Amino acid sequence: MKRTAKAHWEGDLKEGKGELTTQSGILTKTNYSFKTRTTDGGVGTNPEELLAAAHAGCFTMAVGAALAQKGAKATALDTEATITMEGLGIASVHLVITGVVPGIEAAVFDAITKDAERNCIISKALNVPIRSEAHLVF
Structure with missing residues (x-):
C-alpha cells in the first residue's frame, strides 16, 4: 500500500505560501505557510x-x-x-x-x-x- 500527498510552494520561507493536496482529496489545495506554522496568522495548516x-x-x-x-x-x-x-x-x-x-x-x-x-x-x-x-x- 502507498499513500501520497503533494505540496506546492511559491516564494521564500517567510513570505511564501503553499498548498497541500492529499490522495484522498480530504486536503485539496489547503493553505500552508510560515505564518500558519509559527503564529496564528491566517487560515491554513502546517x-x-x-x-x-x-x-x-x-x-x-x-x-x-x-x-x-x-x-x-x-x-x-x-x-x-x-x-x-x-x-x-x-x-x-x-x-x-x-x-x-x-x-x-x-x-x-x-x-x-x-x-x-x-x-x-x-x-x-x-x-x-x-x-x-x-x-x-x-
Missing part, C-alpha cells in the same frame, strides 16, 4: 499540525484494535496529540486519550495505551520522546 493529527489518529486506532483483541469495544476514544518544537526540531509528542470502554479495567486500558504509544505506526516512525496519558471514563 506540517506539525498534520503530524499531530496523523499521530492522534494512528494511536487511537491502535488502542481501538487492541481493545477489540481483549474483547472490549469502545463507545468513545478521544485523543489529543501535542507536538513540542524546540528550534527547528520536534522535541516530543504528548498523547492524551480519554476512553469510554464498558467492561474494561483502568489498568488494562493503561497497558493498552502504553503499548500503542510505543507501537502505533506513526510512533515507530518518529525518533522523539513520546508520552501518553490515559483517562478511562465510567
Whole structure:
C-alpha cells in the first residue's frame, strides 16, 4: 500500500505560501505557510499540525484494535496529540486519550495505551520522546 500527498510552494520561507493536496482529496489545495506554522496568522495548516493529527489518529486506532483483541469495544476514544518544537526540531509528542470502554479495567486500558504509544505506526516512525496519558471514563 502507498499513500501520497503533494505540496506546492511559491516564494521564500517567510513570505511564501503553499498548498497541500492529499490522495484522498480530504486536503485539496489547503493553505500552508510560515505564518500558519509559527503564529496564528491566517487560515491554513502546517506540517506539525498534520503530524499531530496523523499521530492522534494512528494511536487511537491502535488502542481501538487492541481493545477489540481483549474483547472490549469502545463507545468513545478521544485523543489529543501535542507536538513540542524546540528550534527547528520536534522535541516530543504528548498523547492524551480519554476512553469510554464498558467492561474494561483502568489498568488494562493503561497497558493498552502504553503499548500503542510505543507501537502505533506513526510512533515507530518518529525518533522523539513520546508520552501518553490515559483517562478511562465510567
